Amino acid sequence: MTQNNKLQKQLELTNEQTSPLFRIMWIQNKEDQYRKHFENNICAFHIGNGFVLSVAHNLKVEANIFKSIDNAMYLTDIFPLLNTEQRQLFENCYPLELGNQKRYANITNPNDYQNIINLLRQINFDTRWTSLMERGIAKPHLVIQFKDNLFYNNSDLSAYFDATTYFPEPGINRHTFLVEVELVEAFYSEDIAFYRIINTPQAVIDALPSLEVDYSILDDNQENYYCLQSSPTSEIGKLLNKAQIEGFTEHFSIFQERIGGNYNFEGLRYLIKGYFRFGSSGAPYVVYDAKTNSFKVNAIQSEACPIQLSINNQRDGNFQYINAIASPLQIIQERLEQHIKALT
Numbered sequence: 001m002t003q004n005n006k007l008q009k010q011l012e013l014t015n016e017q018t019s020p021l022f023r024i025m026w027i028q029n030k031e032d033q034y035r036k037h038f039e040n041n042i043c044a045f046h047i048g049n050g051f052v053l054s055v056a057h058n059l060k061v062e063a064n065i066f067k068s069i070d071n072a073m074y075l076t077d078i079f080p081l082l083n084t085e086q087r088q089l090f091e092n093c094y095p096l097e098l099g100n101q102k103r104y105a106n107i108t109n110p111n112d113y114q115n116i117i118n119l120l121r122q123i124n125f126d127t128r129w130t131s132l133m134e135r136g137i138a139k140p141h142l143v144i145q146f147k148d149n150l151f152y153n154n155s156d157l158s159a160y161f162d163a164t165t166y167f168p169e170p171g172i173n174r175h176t177f178l179v180e181v182e183l184v185e186a187f188y189s190e191d192i193a194f195y196r197i198i199n200t201p202q203a204v205i206d207a208l209p210s211l212e213v214d215y216s217i218l219d220d221n222q223e224n225y226y227c228l229q230s231s232p233t234s235e236i237g238k239l240l241n242k243a244q245i246e247g248f249t250e251h252f253s254i255f256q257e258r259i260g261g262n263y264n265f266e267g268l269r270y271l272i273k274g275y276f277r278f279g280s281s282g283a284p285y286v287v288y289d290a291k292t293n294s295f296k297v298n299a300i301q302s303e304a305c306p307i308q309l310s311i312n313n314q315r316d317g318n319f320q321y322i323n324a325i326a327s328p329l330q331i332i333q334e335r336l337e338q339h340i341k342a343l344t
Contacts, residue, residue, distance in 0.1 A: 005293045006224075006334055012209075013228050013286070013295060014238040016146055017153065020046045020209040021238050021284070024054055024181065024195070026129055026138040028067040031164050036102060037067045043229060043282030045297060046140065048210040049198035051141065051340060053329075054282035055263075055302055057185040059193060060257050063127045064117045066137050069094065069100040071136065081123040089115060126259055128244050133183065140195065142179040144208075145236065149175040152207045160201050167248050172236055179204065179240055188255075189266050190331050191302040194339060214296035215330045217268070220245045224288035227272070227301065227324075229280040243274035243285060243324075251325065253303070267331050270299055272324040278304070285326050299326040 012018040024044040029035035040063070044054035069078075074094070082090060093116055094103035107113045120127060130137040144151075151157040158166075165178040181195040185263065197205050218225070222245055231237030251269040254262050272285070285299040305323040328334070 005111045006288055006290070009288065009293065009295055010226075012241055013226075016238075018209050019228070019238050020211045021230075022046065022052075022083060023143045023235060024052070024140050024282075025143050025232075026132070026140050027178070028105070028132075028138045030139065030141075030178075033163060033167065035067065038143075039138070040140075041235065041279075043280060043301070044195070045228070045282075045284045046208045046210040047213055047259075047297065049340070049344060050200070050205040050208075051343075052181055052195040052197065052202050053284075053297075053300060054193045054195065055191050055300060056188050056193040057192070057255060057281065057302070059130050059183070059186050060128045060188075060255075060260060062258065063129060063132060065113070065120065066105070066127060066132060068102050068104045069137060071103055074103055078120075078123065079126060082119070086119055089119065093218065108283045124259070128259060130183070130186075140181050140183065142181055142197070144179060145169075145174040146177070146319065147173060147175070151177050151204070154207065157204055157207055160204055174188050174236065179208075185342070186333070187332050187335065188263050190327050191228070191265050191331070192300055192327055192332055194332075194336060196343060211286065211295065211297040213329055213334045213336075214289070215328075216298065217328055217330050218245060218287065220247065222287060225298075226286050226288075226295070227276060227283055228286055229272060229277060229283035229301065230304060232275075232277055235279070239277075240273050240286075243272050243276075243321055245270050246273040246323065247271040249325070265303070268328060270326040270328060271305060272301075272326050276301060276304070276322070276324045297329065299328045302327045 022044050022312045024042050025038045026040040042054050042058050044052050046052050093107045093275050096103050113144045168175050182198045184194045184196050186193045225243050227243045228240050229238045249269050253265045280301050283301040284297040286295040287298050288295050303325040305325045
């Protein structure tokens with residue numbers, strides 16, 4: 001009976017109606033169905049009450065360019081720093097729409113695209129995702145998809161969504177719902193980001209499947225340890241696969257950050273053996289608790305871990321990524337619990 005209970009819980013983790021695994025994407029021009037644009041895709045999972053965890057290393061990556069900008073922001077933060085030729089380039093690539101005083105990207109020439117990127121870098125216009133969020137240019141959202149056009153098979157819940165937060169995607173046979181989140185805190189050294197759902201009815205939040213957190217530091221003899229991630233060749237499906245804690249590391253690596261300055265990943269990490277796909281950053285590692293017949297999240301996928309190979313008697317640059325580095329949630333327990341207490 002216990003084995004059957006566990007199997008059922010495993011299957012629930014991968015089913016679209018019961019899985020707590022989602023994606024966070026950053027949306028520009030959300031209100032315009034023809035100009036809506038999605039970028040910065042990352043795995044994320046719900047831990048209940050509208051609280052969501054993912055990784056932090058995608059937050060300070062530069063988008064390099066934006067899809068639109070308010071004209072007032074352009075006149076304040078960009079126009080004064082351009083010469084006559086650069087202003088003409090920007091005017092051509094971002095014509096002003098008088099109706100809403102916004103400038104939308106209209107770049108058809110690849111050279112112009114690169115020149116705009118170079119121009120924004122030259123004037124040090126900050127296009128990191130955190131900065132685009134603060135400027136209101138892009139906002140993070142949970143992306144939730146179903147085969148049918150109802151939100152968790154519930155017409156009452158579906159009624160909370162409109163043309164800006166729901167749209168069909170016939171090409172992938174899915175219906176996409178968007179739930180806005182805000183970044184509460186990014187724990188950059190630990191590579192964990194804490195979000196909460198905002199501007200969303202409580203009934204919608206309550207419908208989202210979630211994982212209870214297990215803050216234990218587990219040993220390397222776990223028989224019921226798994227990674228819950230996107231399916232191997234797409235981000236549409238979900239995959240639950242066995243993982244093994246192979247060791248522990250007091251980690252240190254440097255994240256290259258041009259604008260704000262480099263920072264370090266450091267602290268306790270698990271070394272994980274088992275399949276993980278590139279693009280699985282933010283995926284939860286879960287452990288089965290037979291007493292409660294439930295899976296609990298214990299760690300989060302952070303980095304790939306390489307081994308160094310010798311090819312033609314050369315080792316430099318010859319890496320094969322076969323292991324994973326995961327951040328145990330215990331390393332942010334106190335700070336996370338403080339946030340949850342304050343926001344509940």
